[in-house]
Amino acid sequence: MSLPHAILTALLEKPSSGLELTRRFDKSIGYFWSATHQQIYRELGRLEQAGHIRALPAPVPVRGQRKEYEVLPAGRAELSDWVARPEDPKPMRSALLLRMRAAAMVGASGLRAELERHLALHREQLEEYLAIEDRDFPAERRRAEPDRLRHLVLRGGIDLERFWVEWLTGALAELDRGE
Amino acid sequence: MSLPHAILTALLEKPSSGLELTRRFDKSIGYFWSATHQQIYRELGRLEQAGHIRALPAPVPVRGQRKEYEVLPAGRAELSDWVARPEDPKPMRSALLLRMRAAAMVGASGLRAELERHLALHREQLEEYLAIEDRDFPAERRRAEPDRLRHLVLRGGIDLERFWVEWLTGALAELDRGE
DNA sequence: TGGGTCATGTAAACTGTTACATGATTCA
DNA sequence: TGAATCATGTAACAGTTTACATGACCCA
Numbered sequence: 001m002s003l004p005h006a007i008l009t010a011l012l013e014k015p016s017s018g019l020e021l022t023r024r025f026d027k028s029i030g031y032f033w034s035a036t037h038q039q040i041y042r043e044l045g046r047l048e049q050a051g052h053i054r055a056l057p058a059p060v061p062v063r064g065q066r067k068e069y070e071v072l073p074a075g076r077a078e079l080s081d082w083v084a085r086p087e088d089p090k091p092m093r094s095a096l097l098l099r100m101r102a103a104a105m106v107g108a109s110g111l112r113a114e115l116e117r118h119l120a121l122h123r124e125q126l127e128e129y130l131a132i133e134d135r136d137f138p139a140e141r142r143r144a145e146p147d148r149l150r151h152l153v154l155r156g157g158i159d160l161e162r163f164w165v166e167w168l169t170g171a172l173a174e175l176d177r178g179e
Numbered sequence: 180m181s182l183p184h185a186i187l188t189a190l191l192e193k194p195s196s197g198l199e200l201t202r203r204f205d206k207s208i209g210y211f212w213s214a215t216h217q218q219i220y221r222e223l224g225r226l227e228q229a230g231h232i233r234a235l236p237a238p239v240p241v242r243g244q245r246k247e248y249e250v251l252p253a254g255r256a257e258l259s260d261w262v263a264r265p266e267d268p269k270p271m272r273s274a275l276l277l278r279m280r281a282a283a284m285v286g287a288s289g290l291r292a293e294l295e296r297h298l299a300l301h302r303e304q305l306e307e308y309l310a311i312e313d314r315d316f317p318a319e320r321r322r323a324e325p326d327r328l329r330h331l332v333l334r335g336g337i338d339l340e341r342f343w344v345e346w347l348t349g350a351l352a353e354l355d356r357g358e
Numbered sequence: 359t360g361g362g363t364c365a366t367g368t369a370a371a372c373t374g375t376t377a378c379a380t381g382a383t384t385c386a
Numbered sequence: 387t388g389a390a391t392c393a394t395g396t397a398a399c400a401g402t403t404t405a406c407a408t409g410a411c412c413c414a
Contacts, residue, residue, distance in 0.1 A: 002274045003373080005281060012284040019393055032276040039374065041395060064381030064393055076285060083282050084289025087274055089297055092339065095181045095266055097211040097332050102184060103262050104328035105191040106255060110263025118268055145357055149283035152350050153276050160271065163342045171331050178324055182401085198365055218402070220367060243365055243409030 003043050004052070006033040008071055008079045011053060015070040018044055031129075031157055044069060052078055100171075112175060119168040126161035129154060182222050183231070185212040187250055187258045190232060194249040197223055210308075210336055223248060231257055279350075291354060298347040305340035308333060 010021055010029050021044075022037040024030075035043075047053045052075030056068045071079075096118055103111045137143075137151045189200055189208050200223075201216040203209075214222075226232045231254030235247045250258075275297060282290045316322075316330045 001373085002277055006277055009277070009281040009284055017393075018395090029277070029280065030270065032271055032273045032280075034270045034272070036375070037393090038376085038395080042373095045395095062381075063395065064383090066382090066393060079281055080285040083278050083285060083287070084293070086293055086296060089275065089300060089343075090272075091209065091213045092211055092336075093213070093269075094211045094335070096268065097335050098181055098185055098188070098208070099262050100328050100332050100335075101208065101211075102188040102258055104325040104332075105188055106259040106262060108262070108324065108328065114263070114265055117265060121268060145287065146283040148353065148357055149279050149287065152353055153279050153283075156273070156276050156279075156346055156350075157271075159342065159346055163338065167335055167338055171335075174327065174331055178327055180401085196365075197367090215403070216365090217367080217404085220365095224367095242367070243411090245365065245410090 002033060003035055003039060004047055005079055005082050006035070007040065007043055007047065008052065008075050011069055011071045012076065012079070015056070015068055017066050017068050019066075032153070047075065050074075108175070112172070115168055115172055115175070119165065119172070122161050122164040122168065126158065126165060129158045129161060133158065181212060182214055182218060183226055184258055184261050185214065186219065186222055186226065187231065187254050190248055190250045191255065191258070194235070194247055196245045196247050198245075211332070226254065229253075287354070291351070294347055294351055294354070298344060298351070301340050301343040301347065305337065305344060308337045308340060312337065 006025075006029050007021065010016065010024055014024075016024065018037065018041050021040050022035075025033075025035050025040070044053070048055065048069070051072060053069045053071050056070060096114070099111065099114065100108075133151075133154055137147070137154070143151070185204075185208050186200065189195065189203055193203075195203065197216065197220050200219050201214075204212075204214050204219070223232070227234065227248070230251060232248045232250050235249060275293070278290065278293065279287075312330075312333055316326070316333070322330070
């Protein structure tokens with residue numbers, strides 16, 4: 001139940017239309033809370049209904065025409081509440097780990113290639129995050145809290161990709177030891 | 180779309196009834212592919228329809244009466260295919276990271292407590308995994324492939340919990356630096 | 359015999375995914 | 387003017403979650 005809050009956050013960062021939001025999800029917030037444009041439009045409708053956001057006044061609302069949204073005070077209040085709301089971490093879901101467990105029962109043929117493919121993908125993602133860090137959080141300097149928090153989040157992404165790269169490397173080595 | 184394969188794997192490890200499966204999900208396969216008993220019963224029905232599993236012959240099938248399933252050759256073949264089927268990792272989803280990003284916009288009050296709570300939960304989970312490792316994969320000895328694969332999977336869970344413990348510890352320290 | 363637990367299930371609401379539809383704008 | 391692209395949406399379905407319903411079995 002976090003999509004509306006992801007959208008509120010994105011809109012506070014910068015008022016946007018549905019399509020702009022979709023694009024920003026593809027390369028920012030979406031790194032840890034992804035959504036398709038259909039989900040986003042549906043949720044924008046609900047948030048507007050709820051009085052949490054509003055469309056900037058347009059002369060005549062027409063389908064197909066750009067509609068820009070901004071957060072209303074009620075929306076900001078809801079987001080602020082949500083930040084302090086406790087919520088347990090969801091158990092992880094990894095189809096890859098599940099595959100390995102299945103492989104223990106039916107044989108590991110084809111598994112090696114998949115591990116290598118994932119390793120390459122995680123390396124790519126890591127590079128992408130590091131490029132963003134270079135661009136958005138340069139050098140050592142005292143930063144304001146918003147920037148420090150955003151940087152912490154990005155660091156989470158970076159460290160997690162590093163974790164997978166290392167774990168997959170180790171798993172491949174371990175697979176080799178036995179064959 | 181991995182729940183049926185999680186169930187096939189669990190049933191190959193040991194034929195079971197729906198409730199037994201639910202319990203084993205709660206403390207084994209469910210660590211990386213969780214499911215409720217409702218999902219499991221529905222999926223058992225589908226797998227039986229598809230001819231991938233069968234209920235052990237019972238005199239008269241009655242609601243409320245234990246029904247044990249086992250995997251049929253077709254089910255094993257399907258699982259074997261699936262293991263080699265490529266599938267990209269899903270983008271991660273972390274409500275906690277999203278909260279931090281939201282906190283950058285509306286203020287971080289209440290966030291510290293939530294980070295600490297998550298840190299404690301991840302420490303607990305780590306302990307649980309380590310206990311399982313002690314129990315199921317003792318000492319240094321040459322092991323057969325199935326065991327080595329299962330151990331790799333558990334290692335993944337352990338390392339991931341360690342990752343979160345370290346990251347959360349660092350994030351808390353970093354939060355303190357500025358207040 | 360009646361309450362607790364084991365066990366299997368149904369129903370509804372919500373979230374996420376995939377495919378498609380429609381109008382507006384731009385520019386060759 | 388017609389093709390490409392921008393932009394907003396609808397519809398149908400699959401997966402997940404939550405609440406509830408029903409029957410069997412055990413044992414005090």
